[in-house]
Amino acid sequence: MKEKKEDRRISRTRKLMHEALMSLIVEKGYEAITVQDILDRADVGRSTFYAHYRDKDELLLSSFEHLRTLFEQQQQAIVASRGSGREPEVNFVLELFRHTGQHHKLYQAIAGKQSGEMILKYLHKYLYNLLIVPHAELVRNRNSPPVPIEITTHVLVSSLLSLMTWWLDNHMPHPPEKMDEIFRILVTPTIEAAFGRKVMKSEYERLVSEHPKGSIMAFYSHYIDGGCCP
Amino acid sequence: MKEKKEDRRISRTRKLMHEALMSLIVEKGYEAITVQDILDRADVGRSTFYAHYRDKDELLLSSFEHLRTLFEQQQQAIVASRGSGREPEVNFVLELFRHTGQHHKLYQAIAGKQSGEMILKYLHKYLYNLLIVPHAELVRNRNSPPVPIEITTHVLVSSLLSLMTWWLDNHMPHPPEKMDEIFRILVTPTIEAAFGRKVMKSEYERLVSEHPKGSIMAFYSHYIDGGCCP
DNA sequence: GTTTTTATGAACACAGTGTTCGATATCGAA
DNA sequence: TTCGATATCGAACACTGTGTTCATAAAAAC
Incomplete structure (x- = not known):
């Protein structure tokens, strides 16, 4: 299970x-941070930093990757625990809000007011690729929907991220369950209108959790191509 | 009408x-631009630049202000021309898309993929303050709505901006009228669900165009306080 | 204990920032 | 046209931050 390969010095x-980086983001915002700041705060040598990361963007990105891995592992654990039973659906958005609440300091640094736009673009692309496959599934073998699914997905992801950042930037005044409910109130009627059909909650959740691998691959293809940040 | 005070050299x-700045944004993106780039391209002395603007943010901001003034003048002209008749409502979103189409090069630089996040935050705040007053009006003397109007407005503005940037970044494949229609399909059911009541299109438009002054004042108060960019 | 890997810190060239100031060119108004 | 006002110029300046190099020291791996 554990990877023993890594040198302790490297992890440290x-x-x-x-x-x-995280503490500095909360303090002064991502854009204002210099590599020098990170060096001083972490108390490491200049050359050490550049031995690990090309710049501060890459450092932040690897924090994001860590968070994403955590979330996906948690998702898979939930799916696995319920898999044998009769309720394979997972409330994706609720789990995302819960995960955000659990790691709110990290999310605040990464997705909050103080973060850089770079990482928010990645998040957007990640979620877009996670949702575009199920959305295509929803309108398969039907007349073309009132709104193209690319647009619907794009706007939907923006709404989710907007709600998320609002929540983080306003000190999370409501529990994840309430935020999930708000998201549903705001977005469920939109989904139906945009796809031109009723969509059952369970059907939507099932589609999203059925295709995670494919979506994640799609995400990675963009990620590796560097299609996200030109 | 014309302001004769300004020295030709200044305008030039x-x-x-x-x-x-605009051509550079389209070429290499806002963040990557240095003051030196602007100096070289504009063929202007270094000290001249700093005599006009504190930094490149302020330069971009004044472009935005120019665009905003243009839009507001156009809005007022439309209101005035129809004012005497029986149809005082103005389709705010449609006009915004039309104006964007007319000045798409400027908007592309200011709100497109290549722009900085700074200006998008200003745009968000501007539209938020433009809409929060009519939204408060919509739920006045009623039970508290299913979703707090601050959240609804926040997410709504994000959706509009998201749609706008999608349109600009994908080379405007549809006419403004179609984009307006898409926005309505996506957002009208959300508004009704979030406010907990039916909202007539004409009522909404009337409210938005009735309170421009107050909203703009609210915007300015934030702008002047520097509440937008810390 | 030896070998391999990693961290260190100082030095370096470089690019960009924001300011200053005297000389010059251009402007608007009389 | 002239003249006072003012905008621009350009070169110099101190300053901050970047990203690389390299010899040395420390720590891990074997």
């Missing part, structure tokens, strides 16, 4: 730099 | 710098 150094 | 220099 990276951990120090990540923690430094 | 500012125009040169604005054009330089």
